């Protein structure tokens with residue numbers, strides 16, 4: 001939007017220069033055209049800031065980094081690499097849909113919790129989605145979980161979870177029990193100190209080998225893409241219902 005506004009103000013200045021010139025030299029007809037032009041620009045001034053405010057900022061936090069987090073030895077899969085890939089996939093869906101996207105890390109370097117929430121706060125993000133893949137000491141379980149801390153975190157986490165869990169459970173490739181672990185209150189640094197509603201998503205358990213095998217696939221019909229799509233759909237639902245949408249909840253900020 002910044003470049004659009006620079007260009008716009010340039011045109012406004014240009015217009016008033018020509019206005020000065022033509023108004024005093026032109027006839028009655030020219031004066032009418034100029035007055036219509038002025039009214040048009042005033043109209044633009046009223047309308048433009050509304051569309052700028054409508055552009056939501058999503059801060060994506062790919063968890064871990066530097067080969068930390070969960071690891072599946074059978075398929076040599078690291079959580080941090082999968083969630084970075086999913087974060088880029090999410091960015092690729094959000095930006096063409098008119099969202100601004102920031103990412104707390106863009107390569108596989110680990111970041112502190114402070115780096116993460118400070119970054120999301122500095123870009124005035126409307127929401128924060130922390131992307132993780134779960135791991136367990138019990139290699140026989142698979143399922144979804146979401147973490148929240150306070151304020152509107154829970155609404156955000158629940159809205160995304162409502163799309164994520166049933167979609168991943170009903171994936172025809174999943175021929176096993178897919179547990180609904182639901183929402184858990186969790187005092188993670190990223191969730192506590194972020195100024196915007198923040199949710200930490202744990203879509204699947206990569207310690208369950210059949211699930212890990214699905215996560216190996218990086219195609220457009222992959223499990224990774226399906227997880228990403230549920231984040232995207234959940235975010236769309238959140239903004240439609242809780243943040244300046246028909247639901248009327250401001251959605252921004254925490255008590």
Ligand SMILES: [Zn+2]
Pocket residue numbers: 063064069070079132133134
């Ligand atoms: Zn994690």
